[in-house]
Amino acid sequence: MSLPCFPNQSEFQVTSTLTPYDVAILVLIYIHSYTDQDIDCNIFVKLIIPTFQTSAFDPLSESDWYTKNNDGILLPTSGHFVSLLTSNQQLFTSFIKHLTGLREVDCITQLINLLFDETLIEDSEGIQKFRDRDFIHINGYVKKPFTKRSVIGQYVQNYYSKHKLSVFEDSINLWTRFEQFRDSCESRYYESHRRMRKLSHGSPFIFSQTSPNSDDGDSIDFISHLQTLAKGVTSRQDQPVILLSTEYFQHILNWCIYMCFYDVADPNYEHILEMLNKVSLADVTRFPSLHILHYLQAMKSRYYQDALDSLHSYYDYMLTGNSNKCFHMSLLSLATFHSSFHDCDAAIRSFEEATKSARENKDSRTLNLIMIWMVAFIERYPENASKFQVTIDQIIEYLKKHSDSENILVFESAYKFESMTSLMNNDNVMTVLYSSLKHMIITLQHGRSRSIMVNMLKYRKNLWDSLGYGSVGDLYSPFLEKHAQEVIPFIRRSISMDDKIRNDKYKSLYEIVTGLKNPSLQYQESMELKLLEIRRLISCGDSRAAMERIAERIKECDDKYSDKRWKFEFQKEKCQVFLHSGKGIRCMPVLKNMIDESHLTYNQLQSMESLVILLKLLIQINKREEALSCMNLNLTALLQFPILRGTVLELFQQLM
Numbered sequence: 076m077s078l079p080c081f082p083n084q085s086e087f088q089v090t091s092t093l094t095p096y097d098v099a100i101l102v103l104i105y106i107h108s109y110t111d112q113d114i115d116c117n118i119f120v121k122l123i124i125p126t127f128q129t130s131a132f133d134p135l136s137e138s139d140w141y142t143k144n145n146d147g148i149l150l151p152t153s154g155h156f157v158s159l160l161t162s163n164q165q166l167f168t169s170f171i172k173h174l175t176g177l178r179e180v181d182c183i184t185q186l187i188n189l190l191f192d193e194t195l196i197e198d199s200e201g202i203q204k205f206r207d208r209d210f211i212h213i214n215g216y217v218k219k220p221f222t223k224r225s226v227i228g229q230y231v232q233n234y235y236s237k238h239k240l241s242v243f244e245d246s247i248n249l250w251t252r253f254e255q256f257r258d259s260c261e262s263r264y265y266e267s268h269r270r271m272r273k274l275s276h277g278s279p280f281i282f283s284q285t286s287p288n289s290d291d292g293d294s295i296d297f298i299s300h301l302q303t304l305a306k307g308v309t310s311r312q313d314q315p316v317i318l319l320s321t322e323y324f325q326h327i328l329n330w331c332i333y334m335c336f337y338d339v340a341d342p343n344y345e346h347i348l349e350m351l352n353k354v355s356l357a358d359v360t361r362f363p364s365l366h367i368l369h370y371l372q373a374m375k376s377r378y379y380q381d382a383l384d385s386l387h388s389y390y391d392y393m394l395t396g397n398s399n400k401c402f403h404m405s406l407l408s409l410a411t412f413h414s415s416f417h418d419c420d421a422a423i424r425s426f427e428e429a430t431k432s433a434r435e436n437k438d439s440r441t442l443n444l445i446m447i448w449m450v451a452f453i454e455r456y457p458e459n460a461s462k463f464q465v466t467i468d469q470i471i472e473y474l475k476k477h478s479d480s481e482n483i484l485v486f487e488s489a490y491k492f493e494s495m496t497s498l499m500n501n502d503n504v505m506t507v508l509y510s511s512l513k514h515m516i517i518t519l520q521h522g523r524s525r526s527i528m529v530n531m532l533k534y535r536k537n538l539w540d541s542l543g544y545g546s547v548g549d550l551y552s553p554f555l556e557k558h559a560q561e562v563i564p565f566i567r568r569s570i571s572m573d574d575k576i577r578n579d580k581y582k583s584l585y586e587i588v589t590g591l592k593n594p595s596l597q598y599q600e601s602m603e604l605k606l607l608e609i610r611r612l613i614s615c616g617d618s619r620a621a622m623e624r625i626a627e628r629i630k631e632c633d634d635k636y637s638d639k640r641w642k643f644e645f646q647k648e649k650c651q652v653f654l655h656s657g658k659g660i661r662c663m664p665v666l667k668n669m670i671d672e673s674h675l676t677y678n679q680l681q682s683m684e685s686l687v688i689l690l691k692l693l694i695q696i697n698k699r700e701e702a703l704s705c706m707n708l709n710l711t712a713l714l715q716f717p718i719l720r721g722t723v724l725e726l727f728q729q730l731m
Contacts, residue, residue, distance in 0.1 A: 087317040087350055089358055092241040093183070093249050094318040095256035096151035097126065097234055101186055102173045104227055108194045108219050112169055118159050121149055123230050125326040131364040148330040150343060151323055153259035161267060171264045174257055180250040184238065191235040195228055196220045252318040321361070327351075328364055335371040348372070363392045374415060386412060403432035407445055414452055417594040419459050422452065427464065443477060443485040446470050450492045457499075457598055457636045467496055483521045490514040491534065501639035504542065504677045511538055529555065543680030543716045602641050609648045618656050625649045643669065643681060650688045659692040666692070683713050690726050703730045 100122050107114045125148060149155050160167040177183060221228040241249075319327070327347060334341055341347075351365065359365050366389035373382035390405035410425035426449055433442040453460045453467050460467060474489035494510035497503075511534070518531045532551045539548035590596070591604050605628055612621035625645050632642035646669055650662040666688055673681035686709055693702035706713070706727065713723045 086353070087319055088248075088252075089319050089321055089324050089361075090245070090248070091237070091321050092245045093234060093238050094151065094320050094323075095249070095253040096156065096318075096323070097320065098177070098183055098186075098249075098253055099156055099170075099174060099256070099260070100126075100230070101183075101190060101234070102170060102177075104190055104194070104231065105186060106166070106169055106173060108190070108221075110169065111218070112166055114166060119227060121159065122156075123226055125149065125323050126230065126233075126320060128322055129325055129329065131325070131329065131367075148326060150327070150347070151319060152317060153256050153263065157260055157263050167264065167267075171261055175261055177253070177257065180246050183249070183253070187231075187235050187238050190231050194220050195223050195231060197223060249318070252316055255316070324358075325362065325364075328362055328368065332364065332368050332371065335368065335375065360392070363389055366392070374412075379416060382412060403429045403436070403438065403441055403445075406432060407441070407448060410452075411448060414455070419456050420462075423459060423462050426452070443474065446474055447485065447488050450474075450488070454492075454495065455598055457638065458631075460637065467492070471496065483517060487514055487517045487521075490517065494538070498538070498541065499636075499638045499640055501643060501672065501676055501678070501681075503675075504679075507538070507542075511535065542678070543683075543718065545717055602638075602644075606644060606648065609645070613648070613652060613655055618652050621652050622649070625652070643672070647684060647688065650692075654688070654691050654695060657695070659695045662688070662692065679712065680716055683709070683716055683719055686713065687719060687722055687726070694726070694729060699730055702726075706730065 100119075103114060103119070103122070106112050107119075149159070157167065157170075160170055177186070221231070223229070223232060328351065330341075331344070331347055331351065333339065334344055351368065354362070354365060366385045370382050370385035370389065373385055386405075386408055390401060390408070393401040394405070406425050406429035410422045410429060413419075413422035413425060426445065429445050430442065430449075433439075433445060449463065450467060450470055453463070471489055471493050474485055475493070477485045477489070490510045490513040494507050494514060497507045497510060515531060515535060518527065532554050536548040536551040536555065539545070539551075591601060591608070596604070605624070609621050609624050609628070612618075612624065625648055628645045629642055629649075632638045632645065646665055650659075650666055650669075653659050653662040666685060669685045670682065670689070673679075673685055686705070690702050690706060693699070693705070706723070710723075714720055
């Protein structure tokens with residue numbers, strides 16, 4: 076059964092006392108403890124966990140409940156509450172009976188006192204004595220007690236204390252909202268049982284030390300006609316108001332930030348945002364992370380000024396607590412803000428200031444986070460790597476020395492970045508695979524959130540695709556079906572550049588050059604367009620312009636990007652220009668270097684790509700026998716790469 080939509084016309088109110096949602100949970104605890112009805116512990120976990128105290132969302136936290144919860148947060152409304160019970164009609168009926176038996180606010184007080192006094196046992200040893208009947212409980216009708224340290228035990232103790240501290244106005248407000256909640260649950264029950272006869276009404280049930288299984292019958296009839304409260308109590312025909320505890324509101328806010336941060340889908344997301352936009356100024360001061368949510372929303376919509384204002388508002392409030400950590404975190408956030416809008420110089424200045432502040436305050440946790448973001452920034456903008464005071468290799472070595480007992484994300488990121496930089500440097504393939512394997516093992520061993528697991532699988536698929544082993548990369552595809560459109564390989568070898576020239580939107584050199592000016596292009600995408608530009612020039616027969624572009628791109632790879640992998644791609648195009656112009660013999664020095672480097676790095680794909688160029692050269696200079704012999708010796712290795720099979724078959728036909 077799908078969850079009902081969040082009631083977007085409802086108002087809400089944040090309170091530090093009891094809410095109707097909490098009363099409903101207490102009713103379920105009573106049913107579980109005093110009747111023969113067994114309730115699945117997963118229901119209690121899903122209902123109770125969001126009511127516990129939590130801090131603001133932390134993307135580095137490993138213990139946040141919402142980062143590991145795949146089903147989203149349960150909203151504290153009657154519709155969402157009963158959705159957990161509809162699969163068990165016996166439980167649903169029992170719940171409605173007991174809920175509608177609460178006819179006055181004193182019934183709620185009796186219920187809380189009863190659960191606190193009679194269902195809690197000090198430890199597991201007491202539970203065992205209870206089961207062995209050696210321990211006589213104060214109430215002989217309690218069938219399933221709880222330890223005080225259990226989830227339910229802590230919940231009962233917390234809300235017993237909250238209720239004791241509430242004032243008269245809180246009780247009146249609770250009862251008014253509870254009547255709305257109770258009536259809504261009852262109407263949903265009858266709506267799901269339209270063909271059933273309505274339960275007969277009787278006298279209200281008062282929670283006491285009387286057995287629910289007494290001589291009155293199998294169960295007491297808890298349903299009665301609704302009574303009107305004393306004059307002055309707000310009518311239930313008023314606009315419905317959802318009462319939220321401060322803990323639950325923080326969980327909802329954290330869940331929204333998590334969804335926005337990781338782009339997680341949730342059917343209630345828009346309704347929750349509408350609710351959060353109605354927050355009063357007093358609540359904004361109690362929950363400053365609302366500014367972070369507004370910042371993420373503005374960033375998603377690319378609203379520069381709104382995002383900057385929200386970021387400043389958040390840190391202006393946080394810095395009033397004189398927290399040095401907030402200062403360098405604000406600088407880091409400002410750096411990521413500038414990088415999102417491609418203002419690299421401003422981002423680098425903020426990164427450097429944040430690093431200096433974190434070191435002065437000996438905040439290693441924030442410093443590790445800054446280093447991770449710096450590597451991610453360099454990955455996106457490699458042309459700015461030389462502007463930092465430290466090299467990317469120094470950053471990776473620093474992260475690798477980090478203790479995995481503090482935060483596994485840092486240790487895990489170190490090996491991911493190491494494999495990526497090794498790939499860019501065209502290092503030994505075994506080194507690349509060794510680092511990526513460590514990254515995968517660390518991620519799998521520590522039960523990360525879904526988004527991090529998906530990113531790891533995407534990275535693994537991209538890595539194998541870029542090495543030419545698409546069949547291995549396809550093994551990860553079943554786990555990435557919902558995220559397939561997000562997978563961007565380091566080099567998209569599955570896409571034929573010739574097909575892109577014919578069918579892609581970049582049909583002319585003008586469109587390619589215009590596309591290269593787009594500041595939102597990722598690094599790999601911009602390099603692909605540069606390669607596409609060269610291939611377009613070759614297909615047009617403009618060898619001079621193609622060679623000029625190739626020389627520029629190779630110089631960029633050497634001086635600007637330090638990317639030997641893309642340098643190899645442009646060297647291939649240089650050989651193609653010579654072959655296309657009938658002067659293939661002139662590419663021999665470049666081709667020899669390519670073959671030697673591919674052998675040193677054990678990169679078999681690059682070796683076979685170099686071999687294909689060599690075969691074309693041998694055919695062009697009428698060395699057909701040598702070409703055929705070379706092909707026969709390496710045919711198996713050539714055909715293992717799908718991207719080369721078509722070319723190899725064409726060459727084989729020419730030689731036969």
